[in-house]
Amino acid sequence: MLYALKIASRYLTASKAQTALLVLGVAVGVFIFIFMSALIGGLAEFILSRTAGDISHVTIEAEEIDPVLLLALPGEVLLAQETASETADLREAAGFIPLIEALPEVRAVSPQITGAGFLRRGTKVAQVTVTGLEAGRESAILNLDSYMVEGDARLRSGAVLLGRTLVDDMGLALGQTVVLQSADGVEVALTLTGIYQIGTGGGPDRRMAYVSLPTARTLFAMPQGLSRIEIKLFDLYAADAVTLRVEGLTGLPATSWTEDGAQLLEALKAQAQTGYFLKTFAMITIIIGVASALLLSTYRRRPEIGIMRAMGASRLFVVGVFVTQGALIGVLGGLSGAVLGYLALLPFPTRDAFRSGTLPMDITQGSYGLAITLTVIGAILASILPARAAARVDPVTAIGQ
Amino acid sequence: MSLLTVTDLVKTFGEGDTATRVLRGLNLTLEKGQMAALLGPSGSGKSTLLTILGTLMQPTSGAHVMLGVDLTTATDAEQTAFRNRHIGFVFQFHNLLPDFTALENVIFPTAIREGRETAAARRRGADLLTRMGLAERIDYPSTNLSGGQKQRVAVARALMNAPELVLADEPTGNLDRASALQVMELIGQINRDEGTTFLISTHDEKIAATCTRQIIVGDGQVTG
Numbered sequence A: 001m002l003y004a005l006k007i008a009s010r011y012l013t014a015s016k017a018q019t020a021l022l023v024l025g026v027a028v029g030v031f032i033f034i035f036m037s038a039l040i041g042g043l044a045e046f047i048l049s050r051t052a053g054d055i056s057h058v059t060i061e062a063e064e065i066d067p068v069l070l071l072a073l074p075g076e077v078l079l080a081q082e083t084a085s086e087t088a089d090l091r092e093a094a095g096f097i098p099l100i101e102a103l104p105e106v107r108a109v110s111p112q113i114t115g116a117g118f119l120r121r122g123t124k125v126a127q128v129t130v131t132g133l134e135a136g137r138e139s140a141i142l143n144l145d146s147y148m149v150e151g152d153a154r155l156r157s158g159a160v161l162l163g164r165t166l167v168d169d170m171g172l173a174l175g176q177t178v179v180l181q182s183a184d185g186v187e188v189a190l191t192l193t194g195i196y197q198i199g200t201g202g203g204p205d206r207r208m209a210y211v212s213l214p215t216a217r218t219l220f221a222m223p224q225g226l227s228r229i230e231i232k233l234f235d236l237y238a239a240d241a242v243t244l245r246v247e248g249l250t251g252l253p254a255t256s257w258t259e260d261g262a263q264l265l266e267a268l269k270a271q272a273q274t275g276y277f278l279k280t281f282a283m284i285t286i287i288i289g290v291a292s293a294l295l296l297s298t299y300r301r302r303p304e305i306g307i308m309r310a311m312g313a314s315r316l317f318v319v320g321v322f323v324t325q326g327a328l329i330g331v332l333g334g335l336s337g338a339v340l341g342y343l344a345l346l347p348f349p350t351r352d353a354f355r356s357g358t359l360p361m362d363i364t365q366g367s368y369g370l371a372i373t374l375t376v377i378g379a380i381l382a383s384i385l386p387a388r389a390a391a392r393v394d395p396v397t398a399i400g401q
Numbered sequence B: 001m002s003l004l005t006v007t008d009l010v011k012t013f014g015e016g017d018t019a020t021r022v023l024r025g026l027n028l029t030l031e032k033g034q035m036a037a038l039l040g041p042s043g044s045g046k047s048t049l050l051t052i053l054g055t056l057m058q059p060t061s062g063a064h065v066m067l068g069v070d071l072t073t074a075t076d077a078e079q080t081a082f083r084n085r086h087i088g089f090v091f092q093f094h095n096l097l098p099d100f101t102a103l104e105n106v107i108f109p110t111a112i113r114e115g116r117e118t119a120a121a122r123r124r125g126a127d128l129l130t131r132m133g134l135a136e137r138i139d140y141p142s143t144n145l146s147g148g149q150k151q152r153v154a155v156a157r158a159l160m161n162a163p164e165l166v167l168a169d170e171p172t173g174n175l176d177r178a179s180a181l182q183v184m185e186l187i188g189q190i191n192r193d194e195g196t197t198f199l200i201s202t203h204d205e206k207i208a209a210t211c212t213r214q215i216i217v218g219d220g221q222v223t224g
């Protein structure tokens, strides 16, 4: 087969311009393939980091206590609304944290106590959702650290972190004291040690207050237990499996982010499917291009094929010459397309620096190896038809005496 | 023992009303070391006979035995291997591979058999080209050679695997008299020195006269 390789490469170098065009065509197909992979992968990464990257992937939460039916009159139902302050607690949950942390899929665990409260400064009052976080794990789930605009995210005891909007609304400044009152009526005075800005105004920047876990215990009168454990995973697609394991391990009710994120996952899947579709078309284009070019070449070289057959070249050898040409075109086109794709992706920001407004191209998700492998396989498949046509050439009519 | 025997060879092209019976029970025996000219009017079946003898085409019926091997029943792969080893060809047109040098063309039959171009094959190829008076043209691209030079390269290639039989279909048909005689002279030398058997079809009486035997085909049979 070494000799078939020699003849194949000679055929390709004999008509350089034609071969260069063919390789270029294949390279463009590979380029599109890689570009699509990087774009779809980058988009998914971008969307996930913007949505699922900053949330708990598996959450252990005490089951909500069903509202108690107090009185049922004909046509009228009266329910007793559970007050938010009567936070359901996970009494033994803290003991499971080392167990959960030991799971290989788990990146971070954050035990939390949450509840509702009022923030007061002078005459100004604001309703807030209070979250007690363990000192040292402030940024375990939501990366608070990265959103700080003043002060820092460290939750010392007696400290509170508030959002930019709320701070402005209340006319607060870093270092000042505010009073936080829980719905139970417990009051604590806290020092504003950090201001964060997550969004552009509403939501978390207006309604959240982060305090240390001991402060939250005092506020909500929970000397022990937790209201929730948030778990972040390395691979957020493993959430469903890890949820089952955590439930099995702890006997506590856990939910996966996919329960609420099903729509997001659907959208990502649809997006990936569009990507597959386009990539398949890129491959089909490559195969058609290579097949037609080689078919033309077998026709042009009929007399030569006849001579080779007369000199004792077997049909298999002729097949080898043309399949090798296909493989060479695939390797050359695949490699140059991959290099082109990589170079074209270099100017785009890395996945950690994606900004809205630019294409979130992820250079690490170019599927270069897959692109090259599929191209070589595709080019070889494309050469089978021309190779068979070449092997069937009748030496007598081809030499045309 | 004779080198080659064909008996009752029939070749019919097409079927039914349009069928053309080109060979009609042709008998021929070639002895080792013969240098035979194949003569006959145009359309008499000379090329047809040569392609059948070269295993490039199957006869409609009849026996074809060479070196004790029954070639009518051999498979395509067996025939391919057989002609690589035992038969050399020189055609009138389309003889050389255009993208290869003179030497690469000459050693093709050996490279096919050995799977690569060996140094020994290159030495023998260069020797043969030198004997053909082409020492200066060994590494020339074949397309840059003159018609006579191309035919001499083709003769060198036909001899590359030291075959017992060389079939040549009007090898000098495209050449001027001087080149034609030069090619025949070289063929004659090889025939005398190495005992290679040649069967050469030609329309040229002078070329035929340089051969040791004349075979005349007419009406699909050997007539003389």
Ligand SMILES: Nc1ncnc2c1ncn2[C@@H]1O[C@H](COP(=O)(O)OP(=O)(O)OP(=O)(O)O)[C@@H](O)[C@H]1O
Pocket: B013, B014, B020, B022, B040, B041, B042, B043, B044, B045, B046, B047, B048, B049
């Ligand atoms: N593939 C084919 N199909 C049909 N008829 C054919 C075919 N090949 C040859 N013939 C016919 O067979 C006859 C013999 O042809 P062939 O080429 O053997 O003659 P030839 O003796 O070599 O002639 P020339 O001296 O002109 O080369 C011709 O009448 C030709 O038309």
Ligand SMILES: [Mg+2]
Pocket: A401, B046, B047, B048, B169
């Ligand atoms: Mg003829």
